Amino acid sequence: MSRPTKDRLGKGLGALLGDYMTTEPPKGDVQxxxxxxxxxxxxxxxxxxxxxxxxxLAASIDQNGLLQPLLVRPAPGLDGRYxxxxxxxxxxxxxxxxxxxxxxxxxxxxxxxxxVLALVENLQREALGPLEEAxxxxxxxxxxxxxxxxxxRSVGKDRSTVANMLRLLRLPVSVRKLVEEGDLSVGxxxxxxxxEDPLRMADLARxxxxxxxxxxxxxxxxxxxTQVAKTAAAxxxxxxxxxxxxxxxxxxxxxxxxVRIRTTNKKDGVIEVPFHxxxxxxxxxxxxxGREATEVVG
Numbered sequence: 001m002s003r004p005t006k007d008r009l010g011k012g013l014g015a016l017l018g019d020y021m022t023t024e025p026p027k028g029d030v031q032x033x034x035x036x037x038x039x040x041x042x043x044x045x046x047x048x049x050x051x052x053x054x055x056x057l058a059a060s061i062d063q064n065g066l067l068q069p070l071l072v073r074p075a076p077g078l079d080g081r082y083x084x085x086x087x088x089x090x091x092x093x094x095x096x097x098x099x100x101x102x103x104x105x106x107x108x109x110x111x112x113x114x115x116v117l118a119l120v121e122n123l124q125r126e127a128l129g130p131l132e133e134a135x136x137x138x139x140x141x142x143x144x145x146x147x148x149x150x151x152x153r154s155v156g157k158d159r160s161t162v163a164n165m166l167r168l169l170r171l172p173v174s175v176r177k178l179v180e181e182g183d184l185s186v187g188x189x190x191x192x193x194x195x196e197d198p199l200r201m202a203d204l205a206r207x208x209x210x211x212x213x214x215x216x217x218x219x220x221x222x223x224x225x226t227q228v229a230k231t232a233a234a235x236x237x238x239x240x241x242x243x244x245x246x247x248x249x250x251x252x253x254x255x256x257x258x259v260r261i262r263t264t265n266k267k268d269g270v271i272e273v274p275f276h277x278x279x280x281x282x283x284x285x286x287x288x289x290g291r292e293a294t295e296v297v298g
Contacts, residue, residue: 030069032101033082038072038091041084041114058093066090069103071117085109085117116140116154130186131176134165141166164190172198174256174283175205183209191218199249200225202256206276255287 070087082104084091094102109117128136140146140154148166152159168189171179175192178184184192188208195201204225208218244261251259255273257280263269273288275281285293 029105030103031106033072033104035091035095035099035102037080038070038082038084038102038104039075040091041086041088054089054092054096057089058096061090061093062097066094066103069105072104072106073109073114074106082106083114085114129180130165130189131168131180134168137162137166138169167193172202172253172256174202178205178209185215187215188213188218191215191222194219194222195225199252199256199258203258255284257284 068087068090070091071085072082073085075081075083085107091102137151137155140151141148146154148159148162151157152162155162168176168179168186170193171189175184175189179186179189184205188205192201192205192208195204204218204221207213207221211217213221244263248259248261251261251271251273257276258274260272261269262272273284275284282293289296
């Protein structure tokens with residue numbers, strides 16, 4: 001990433017956005033383009049869109065018109081096409097209404113600011129889920145080399161908020177899914193992060209959902225498990241084969257279940273993959289087979 005871009009990002013929200021996010025663009029700045037000529041923002045951090053919310057927005061637009069035009073940029077290397085910068089919900093809504101064209105403001109936005117603009121728009125509207133927000137921050141760090149302080153200044157957040165959100169990306173896949181689906185709150189997830197073993201973390205997360213635990217109850221259970229782990233470590237109990245132990249731990253992390261590798265002799269062995277219920281079986285099947293169980297037997 002070029003240094004000028006990083007300097008601009010580090011100056012904060014106002015310097016970054018300029019007039020991109022204004023609700024009333026200057027006269028003559030708005031034009032109409034075909035809806036079909038606008039491609040999605042490839043840097044869009046938001047992955048899920050509520051169909052109910054989109055239907056409500058579409059109904060409002062149908063009744064009152066589109067009060068704020070989309071923000072687009074010319075699609076790189078494609079004449080007559082545009083790339084969405086901000087306004088994905090509005091674009092989806094007008095497309096569902098069958099609009100042929102849509103009002104837009106065209107700006108020459110470079111690749112280095114495309115993600116930040118999309119991220120900030122969603123943050124301002126509180127449209128991102130916690131993991132989508134964390135992944136957006138991770139992209140700013142990985143793609144543009146921003147520090148947590150620079151990210152915080154660019155999106156108008158405290159550095160501690162950015163740091164805590166990034167920590168959520170350490171959650172196992174199965175626990176992330178519980179957070180994404182709203183079964184666990186961010187507070188629950190942060191409490192779980194005190195557990196280093198991803199398998200134990202996933203087991204505790206499922207127990208928390210089943211039992212409707214509070215954050216305080218999870219913290220109590222984490223403390224108990226930590227003490228158990230310290231006691232086990234003090235006994236010196238380890239696997240006879242450190243290589244198999246490492247492989248076993250990796251499978252447990254990927255599958256988020258208590259995988260066990262048993263060897264019968266130097267060449268033969270068994271990998272045991274337990275499941276807790278039919279839904280857990282379907283989850284494991286999809287992870288291992290790369291397709292849903294219903295595609296095989298449905």
